[in-house]
Amino acid sequence: MEEIVLETQNLTVYYDGRPAIEGISMKIPRRRITAIIGPSGCGKSTLLRCFNRMNDLIPSARVTGRVLFEGLDLYSSDVDVVEVRRRIGMVFQKPNPFPKSIYENVAFGPRIQGIRDRRKLDEIVERCLRAAALWDEVKDKLHQNALTLSGGQQQRLCIARALATEPEVLLMDEPASALDPIATMKIEDLMRELAREYTIVIVTHNMQQAARVSDYTAFMLAGEDRVGRLIEFGPTQQIFTRPRDRRTEDYITGRFG
Numbered sequence: 001m002e003e004i005v006l007e008t009q010n011l012t013v014y015y016d017g018r019p020a021i022e023g024i025s026m027k028i029p030r031r032r033i034t035a036i037i038g039p040s041g042c043g044k045s046t047l048l049r050c051f052n053r054m055n056d057l058i059p060s061a062r063v064t065g066r067v068l069f070e071g072l073d074l075y076s077s078d079v080d081v082v083e084v085r086r087r088i089g090m091v092f093q094k095p096n097p098f099p100k101s102i103y104e105n106v107a108f109g110p111r112i113q114g115i116r117d118r119r120k121l122d123e124i125v126e127r128c129l130r131a132a133a134l135w136d137e138v139k140d141k142l143h144q145n146a147l148t149l150s151g152g153q154q155q156r157l158c159i160a161r162a163l164a165t166e167p168e169v170l171l172m173d174e175p176a177s178a179l180d181p182i183a184t185m186k187i188e189d190l191m192r193e194l195a196r197e198y199t200i201v202i203v204t205h206n207m208q209q210a211a212r213v214s215d216y217t218a219f220m221l222a223g224e225d226r227v228g229r230l231i232e233f234g235p236t237q238q239i240f241t242r243p244r245d246r247r248t249e250d251y252i253t254g255r256f257g
């Protein structure tokens with residue numbers, strides 16, 4: 001049996017009072033990669049954003065049901081949202097490094113946490129850049145502006161930045177969709193490496209990518225009412241070879257979406 005880190009129970013998210021996703025109940029196992037797939041608009045990003053309360057930043061969004069993180073209800077009123085986002089980091093579709101040096105991008109979170117000691121910061125920066133498989137490429141230019149890096153390097157820097165606050169979970173929303181195939185392959189290799197230590201939840205449009213990197217797959221679909229629902233969740237191998245639901249099969253065989 002897998003150890004569960006995150007769990008949604010009957011989760012519904014509304015924008016302006018209209019449900020975008022409804023009744024989602026699923027469990028995310030620790031140190032595994034879980035992929036969320038489904039056609040455009042079915043609510044993949046909306047679901048992902050619930051896992052670290054990013055929907056709080058959207059004024060029209062309202063959430064009902066529960067999201068449990070190690071048994072703690074993330075939406076209960078006494079939860080420290082800053083701490084939640086430290087423990088559950090996020091990487092976005094478009095690499096978004098700060099217009100600062102490579103070093104400062106990674107040191108940013110630890111500095112905010114109050115770490116000032118230069119040696120300690122040096123150590124964190126090196127450890128995170130190594131973990132993000134970027135160290136060898138940047139070790140001689142740590143004080144160069146991060147925006148001078150290639151797109152793929154910028155994305156790995158964003159992953160290093162996310163790792164610097166010592167999260168347990170990494171949420172990735174289409175992390176490779178703006179990258180070329182080689183940079184994409186590097187990110188996928190990196191994800192497999194990171195899954196030894198971290199729990200990863202990835203939203204992807206790319207079914208081959210989900211099949212290649214993930215251990216578990218969640219398939220979502222919006223019905224005629226345009227409300228997204230979880231159709232099937234299971235081990236990736238099973239979802240891609242023996243889906244239980246006809247709609248999953250239609251999607252993965254390319255009959256729609």
Ligand SMILES: Nc1ncnc2c1ncn2[C@@H]1O[C@H](COP(=O)(O)OP(=O)(O)OP(=O)(O)O)[C@@H](O)[C@H]1O
Nearest residue numbers: 015020039040041042043044045046047058060205
């Ligand atoms: N900030 C918002 N305000 C209002 N509606 C929104 C907002 N964000 C998303 N939606 C709506 O919620 C639904 C789900 O959107 P979401 O972006 O979560 O889907 P998705 O599956 O991630 O799509 P894509 O694959 O195209 O990124 C869509 O109908 C979308 O228009």
